[in-house]
Amino acid sequence: MKKITVALAGNPNVGKTSLFNALTGAKQKVGNWPGVTVEKKVGKIEHKGVDITLVDLPGTYSLSAYSEDEIIARDFIIDEKPDIVVHIVDSTNLERNFYLTSQLLELGCPLVIALNMSDMADAQGDKIDEHMISEYFEVPVVRTVASEKKGIQKLLDAIIGESSLGPHHEHEISYGKKVEDKIRVLEEILHHDKSLSKYPSRWFAARILEGDANALSKVEKSSVWKKADDFLKNCDSDIYEAEMADKRYEFIGAMMPQVCSKCATNLSVSGMVDKVMTNKYLGIPIFLALMWAAFELTFTFSVPFMDLIDFVFVSLAESASASLPGMWGSLIGDGIIGGLGAVLIFVPPIFLLFLLLSLLEDSGYLARAAFIMDRLMYKLGLHGKSFIPLLMGFGCSVPAVMATRTIEDKKDRLITILVTPFMSCGARLPVYIILAGVFFGRDAGTVIFGLYVLGIVIAILSALLFRKVLFKGEPAPFILELPPYRMPGIKTALLHMWERGAMYLKKAGTVILLGALIVWFLASFPEGIEYGSEASYAGSMGKFFEPIFTPLGFDWKIVVALLFGFIAKEIVVGALGVLYGVGESEESLSESLQADPVFTPLSALGVMVFTLVYVPCVATVAVIKKETGSWKWTLFSVFYSTGLAWLLAFIVFQGGKLLGFA
Amino acid sequence: MIPLSMAPIDLKLVVKGIHAGRGMERRLSDMGFVKGAEAIIIDVHHRSIMVEVNGCRYGICRGMANKIIVEESDDMDEKTGNSDNKER
Numbered sequence: 113m114k115k116i117t118v119a120l121a122g123n124p125n126v127g128k129t130s131l132f133n134a135l136t137g138a139k140q141k142v143g144n145w146p147g148v149t150v151e152k153k154v155g156k157i158e159h160k161g162v163d164i165t166l167v168d169l170p171g172t173y174s175l176s177a178y179s180e181d182e183i184i185a186r187d188f189i190i191d192e193k194p195d196i197v198v199h200i201v202d203s204t205n206l207e208r209n210f211y212l213t214s215q216l217l218e219l220g221c222p223l224v225i226a227l228n229m230s231d232m233a234d235a236q237g238d239k240i241d242e243h244m245i246s247e248y249f250e251v252p253v254v255r256t257v258a259s260e261k262k263g264i265q266k267l268l269d270a271i272i273g274e275s276s277l278g279p280h281h282e283h284e285i286s287y288g289k290k291v292e293d294k295i296r297v298l299e300e301i302l303h304h305d306k307s308l309s310k311y312p313s314r315w316f317a318a319r320i321l322e323g324d325a326n327a328l329s330k331v332e333k334s335s336v337w338k339k340a341d342d343f344l345k346n347c348d349s350d351i352y353e354a355e356m357a358d359k360r361y362e363f364i365g366a367m368m369p370q371v372c373s374k375c376a377t378n379l380s381v382s383g384m385v386d387k388v389m390t391n392k393y394l395g396i397p398i399f400l401a402l403m404w405a406a407f408e409l410t411f412t413f414s415v416p417f418m419d420l421i422d423f424v425f426v427s428l429a430e431s432a433s434a435s436l437p438g439m440w441g442s443l444i445g446d447g448i449i450g451g452l453g454a455v456l457i458f459v460p461p462i463f464l465l466f467l468l469l470s471l472l473e474d475s476g477y478l479a480r481a482a483f484i485m486d487r488l489m490y491k492l493g494l495h496g497k498s499f500i501p502l503l504m505g506f507g508c509s510v511p512a513v514m515a516t517r518t519i520e521d522k523k524d525r526l527i528t529i530l531v532t533p534f535m536s537c538g539a540r541l542p543v544y545i546i547l548a549g550v551f552f553g554r555d556a557g558t559v560i561f562g563l564y565v566l567g568i569v570i571a572i573l574s575a576l577l578f579r580k581v582l583f584k585g586e587p588a589p590f591i592l593e594l595p596p597y598r599m600p601g602i603k604t605a606l607l608h609m610w611e612r613g614a615m616y617l618k619k620a621g622t623v624i625l626l627g628a629l630i631v632w633f634l635a636s637f638p639e640g641i642e643y644g645s646e647a648s649y650a651g652s653m654g655k656f657f658e659p660i661f662t663p664l665g666f667d668w669k670i671v672v673a674l675l676f677g678f679i680a681k682e683i684v685v686g687a688l689g690v691l692y693g694v695g696e697s698e699e700s701l702s703e704s705l706q707a708d709p710v711f712t713p714l715s716a717l718g719v720m721v722f723t724l725v726y727v728p729c730v731a732t733v734a735v736i737k738k739e740t741g742s743w744k745w746t747l748f749s750v751f752y753s754t755g756l757a758w759l760l761a762f763i764v765f766q767g768g769k770l771l772g773f774a
Numbered sequence: 775m776i777p778l779s780m781a782p783i784d785l786k787l788v789v790k791g792i793h794a795g796r797g798m799e800r801r802l803s804d805m806g807f808v809k810g811a812e813a814i815i816i817d818v819h820h821r822s823i824m825v826e827v828n829g830c831r832y833g834i835c836r837g838m839a840n841k842i843i844v845e846e847s848d849d850m851d852e853k854t855g856n857s858d859n860k861e862r
Binding site: 391 | 832833
């Protein structure tokens with residue numbers, strides 16, 4: 113069977129990931145943030161008897177080797193020589209997208225253009241003539257709407273058609289006599305070293321001429337460096353670089369009226385919206401109001417579902433404990449069903465929160481939020497782009513820490529990594545929901561919102577501290593793309609919700625269940641003790657550490673739960689479920705907590721604050737180590753957060769007592 | 775000719791040049807800030823401005839905006855190739 117490799121290239125935010133999904137059926141996160149596709153993603157499909165391997169390249173604005181992503185994309189095209197490169201173009205924004213097209217053509221790879229989001233271009237009244245585009249670039253052009261899986265078959269047909277043509281002439285843009293003469297001389301010089309022959313000669317010469325550092329480094333190692341260097345000394349690469357970019361835009365500018373007679377500039381409505389949404393004075397209040405509404409909605413709407421799940425699991429655990437003999441009843445009832453139930457009960461709020469964040473993300477608002485917050489971020493020693501990872505931190509710290517890769521400056525990035533775990537992730541929500549739900553009743557939504565705000569404040573103050581003490585200097589300059597506002601599709605939002613939620617479910621089924629079992633084991637042994645009592649191993653552990661936490665108003669049960677929270681913060685709830693013997697009696701965890709005199713609204717608040725701030729979970733610590741490449745900063749993160757958590761919980765408990773809240 | 779960071783809001787501007795180091799100039803040109811490109815400032819914040827160029831919107835810090843030189847656009851003087859696609 114014939115086998116071909118197809119690479120997907122394109123600007124960020126053009127629906128590249130959606131198209132990849134539509135082609136392969138794979139499920140991935142789709143977002144509005146530049147550089148969201150950092151990892152290499154591969155999918156395999158079959159079409160008309162051809163095996164197609166699809167590779168999703170990082171989203172880039174150009175192939176100029178300015179950033180890591182661009183180097184990844186262009187090296188892949190040069191080194192792996194994919195049979196076809198599909199350039200995915202945002203139809204509502206042809207002019208800028210064609211800039212990358214011009215560079216891809218120069219690389220000499222067989223190209224197919226996918227005019228994605230063509231429905232939106234039609235909707236705003238653009239009249240795009242794809243045949244004309246095809247004629248100008250001399251490549252096949254297909255209209256697609258990835259979100260609705262339209263044009264996918266046609267695109268595959270075009271890919272296969274183009275791949276069967278074999279090597280053939282591709283269009284190239286002329287840079288004018290002055291530049292072309294230089295390119296020709298350079299091509300001749302470079303031609304003499306065989307090690308450079310894998311690079312398309314015209315493309316490579318052009319890059320050298322404009323002083324592309326990545327390309328130059330390759331020539332420096334070659335035998336023709338001296339000759340090339342002598343030649344380049346007489347060229348002002350800055351001028352050539354600008355001239356070549358100008359020529360590209362000139363070419364595109366000249367073809368635009370032909371290929372799109374009525375391309376709209378979408379300033380009108382969206383411009384007005386942005387003026388309000390990102391207004392100097394209104395922007396931040398609007399942002400806070402939206403976030404508050406999201407958390408209120410989450411809490412209000414998930415309560416009935418949570419009650420239902422609670423009821424089911426409590427009854428299941430009860431009947432298991434009652435019908436199975438001795439140790440088995442306890443293991444299955446308390447350990448497995450109790451532990452799992454304690455986690456699953458939080459599926460409704462977590463899914464709902466993910467759904468609301470997905471809607472905001474897909475609408476294009478989250479990128480604006482980063483812009484609005486930049487002013488504040490800067491004052492606090494952070495970078496405008498830091499805001500995106502920080503927002504992702506509300507979902508899960510692991511992808512959030514990875515998302516800091518878009519920040520070019522090292523110091524900016526390290527500070528962002530260190531403060532991201534303070535953003536309250538989804539795993540911490542279960543702890544708040546149960547404790548706030550039990551001890552703060554109707555005000556639970558407000559208390560939870562307050563904890564999220566506290567997390568933000570801690571992140572910001574820590575960043576300020578780090579910038580002042582550890583990483584002196586100014587945040588690097590930034591430019592951030594603000595994608596057009598879009599009506600978020602409920603289908604896509606539901607898909608995102610499911611993808612993120614599924615990670616939670618998977619974690620619940622593995623790490624958390626295992627954690628809950630360990631907790632059950634430590635709570636049940638040595639043999640003959642009362643389950644979850646002070647005499648158990650867990651009890652001894654808790655007792656051992658208890659003195660450290662007494663000033664915070666925590667007893668040994670809370671200490672044990674927090675210790676296990678290091679595996680994953682959701683386990684705090686599961687462990688409490690086990691330690692309070694949920695399933696054994698008729699009480700649910702909330703009732704047991706309410707009955708325990710140690711738990712007052714004040715100490716519950718202390719536990720929530722501690723959970724918010726203390727050491728990030730194992731998975732996050734691992735990813736911090738990976739991304740910083742340094743044990744020093746990883747350990748710093750662990751000790752800084754745990755120390756701070758203790759201090760804050762101390763202030764809450766002792767301060768509250770002084771104020772008479774006991 | 776003034777830096778974009780100081781240009782008036784809501785007025786059609788034309789990019790006249792970029793006075794920056796190699797990396798930044800390239801990066802800006804990749805995003806559409808090239809000689810002759812039309813830009814319009816949507817909003818100005820303390821440290822950053824929101825600007826639209828070639829139909830794409832960006833948040834850009836003033837430091838970078840300072841390096842982009844613009845001029846108020848004279849509609850009659852526009853590049854012929856662009857006139858009918860910008861003027862809808």
